[in-house]
Amino acid sequence: MKNTGIVRRIDELGRVVLPVEMRKVLNIKEKDPLEIYSDGDSIILTKYAANMACLMTGEITTQNRAYAGGKIVLSPRGAELLLKDMMEALSKKK
Incomplete structure (x- = not known):
């Protein structure tokens, strides 16, 4: 401080x-x-900054970013988790 x-x-x-x-x-x-x-x-x-809380982790950081016209907010860690989940879901479809 x-x-x-x-x-x-x-x-x-x-x-x-x-x-x-x-x-x-x-x-x-x-x-x-x-x-x-x-x-x-x-x-x-x-x-x-509750409106900037990460959808995946709940984290509120200055690095959080809004996607889909502000409907989805992700922290860097939340984005990694979501990407991993999406990759797993897509690989199971094949």
Whole structure:
């Protein structure tokens, strides 16, 4: 993790403001959903990308790719698994 030197206080409703400079750098727009994780005493925010979950593995990575007009999303590992399954299915047909 990279230390930005930015400190923010939590308001009375439990909200924290993310600085606009940081949102621009991370391409986080207004109304973008964020996932919240905890790791020990750290809180981790990531952009929510459920629509980019791999159909085969469920993985969400920056390397996932959409196919068939966005109907199928595959990670590199998911693509390998699908290709293997398809090759096996095709070889059984012969």
